[in-house]
Amino acid sequence: MANDVDFYSLYFELIITITLLFLLINLHRMKHNTVVHKYLLSAFFFLFLALLTDSLDEIFIQPWLLTALLEDLGQVIGFILLFHGINTWITQNSVQTGELKKRSETDELTELYTRSHFNNMLNNKLLEQSNLSILLINIDNFKTINEQYGQSAGDIVLKRFANKLKDCVRKTDIAARWNGEEFIVLLIGSDNQITKDIAELIRENTELLCVEYNQDIINITVSIGVASYQDGIKSCELIHQAEQCLSEAKSSGKNKVLIDNK
Numbered sequence: 001m002a003n004d005v006d007f008y009s010l011y012f013e014l015i016i017t018i019t020l021l022f023l024l025i026n027l028h029r030m031k032h033n034t035v036v037h038k039y040l041l042s043a044f045f046f047l048f049l050a051l052l053t054d055s056l057d058e059i060f061i062q063p064w065l066l067t068a069l070l071e072d073l074g075q076v077i078g079f080i081l082l083f084h085g086i087n088t089w090i091t092q093n094s095v096q097t098g099e100l101k102k103r104s105e106t107d108e109l110t111e112l113y114t115r116s117h118f119n120n121m122l123n124n125k126l127l128e129q130s131n132l133s134i135l136l137i138n139i140d141n142f143k144t145i146n147e148q149y150g151q152s153a154g155d156i157v158l159k160r161f162a163n164k165l166k167d168c169v170r171k172t173d174i175a176a177r178w179n180g181e182e183f184i185v186l187l188i189g190s191d192n193q194i195t196k197d198i199a200e201l202i203r204e205n206t207e208l209l210c211v212e213y214n215q216d217i218i219n220i221t222v223s224i225g226v227a228s229y230q231d232g233i234k235s236c237e238l239i240h241q242a243e244q245c246l247s248e249a250k251s252s253g254k255n256k257v258l259i260d261n262k
Helices: 007-030 034-059 064-105 115-128 142-149 151-168 192-207 235-251
Strands: 132-139 174-179 182-188 210-213 216-219 222-228 257-259
Touching: 007 034, 007 064, 034 064, 115 132, 115 174, 115 182, 115 235, 132 142, 132 151, 132 192, 132 235, 142 151, 142 216, 151 174, 151 182, 151 192, 151 210, 151 216, 182 192, 192 222, 192 257, 222 235, 235 257
Parallel strands: 222 257
Antiparallel strands: 132 182, 132 222, 174 182, 210 216
């Protein structure tokens, strides 16, 4: 008479076998991640030990306590280590993804938004509301600062100005590093007077800013081009208007705010 087949045991052994194959395939991929690799390697050891004990139990009878320790306990420890390793890997990937996202959105030097992220936010805001203005800001004579004091001094100037810019704009506004020594601000929910006041506040506070480098004091000024939203205007057209105003502000003496009156 044929022995009854224990489908539960077969099913569980199949799961362990598949898990071991999964671990074998992925262990070498995790060598660079020592924490996850340690958990997966330990899980492989305990699960293999449990499967080996079960296989030997089919050949000859083993003490019950030995089977319980090596097989049952090995399975429990093995799967706990496996799940913990996978959870650690998922958590680390989530953190790394978050860090990569932050790097793609934030300028490393100034800690303002990047140009590409600013463009994305501008396009989204244009869909939501029309009461918007753009400030395009250029640090005057920045090339001369770099040539006279060096790039390190130039980086300090950019950082200090970025911090001053954050202090001048509102929490609802969006500031970004546009290109080199150029910065851009999106003013949300601002009329013409508020826009002009914020632009002048940035210009005046920058003029008062003293940047210390070694034993020197570096004074800076900015030129600002301003453009406000008009019905049907695209983001690239709005920025272009601000660029034209900025160009006129620089060519007419610098350290001034020029507003597009179209």
